[in-house]
Amino acid sequence: MNTTSHSASAQTGSAKTKGTQTESTPKVFSSFAEFYPFYLGEHANLTCRRLHLIGSLLVLATLAYSLATQQWALLWLLPVLGYGFAWVGHFFFENNKPATFKHPLYSFIGDWVMAKDILLGRLK
Template sequence: MSEDAAKADKITTYDAFWPYYLAEHAQPGTRTWHFVGTAIALLFLALAIIRLDPSYIGGALLAGYGFAWGSHMLIEKNRPATFTYPLWSLYSDFRMFFLFCAGKLEAELKRHDIQAA
């Protein structure tokens, strides 16, 4: 088991998980692709609501997870936290998205001493 995986197995609170989640998204490219996937997922969810058509939810899931998991495989070269902490990861993805939209993500990364490798 890798050191990161061992560390992830010991997380018992969301307050401890959040810095871990940010560290797993240290590369700007990973965060960018997460942002793109989340934005497209939100668009699909909006369409599902506006058109009262739940078939758009599949597009939301595909976009959200596809872009995120692809970025972990190709850029970050790590295993998505979603596999170990699905709910905390989903919440954190939206938290990271809205912090980026508010212009506060960089400050949050600095607060937790997260730097790109």
């Protein structure tokens, strides 16, 4: 493969290595039910899961407080709290890149489903 065709395939996200997924080619999921086991695999570390839960609960608390007090400026904290705790979990404990970079909608849903599953005792 010449350099030009390699660059073109990397830019389109279609680069393959011996028939396997590469880092530049995100896996395609046909449903959230298919995605969720992958998502949990990306969150195997207990500390990472706990940080996700803390971030999610802080998002809910901050949202409720902001709505109750009409302090709308606090809403800018929501992505900082939610993603901040999650990304610390990924970069320092899970040692992987957050799934949100390649699967933003399913990852957002996965955060809340995982939080629910932890709170209901379905996950550690």
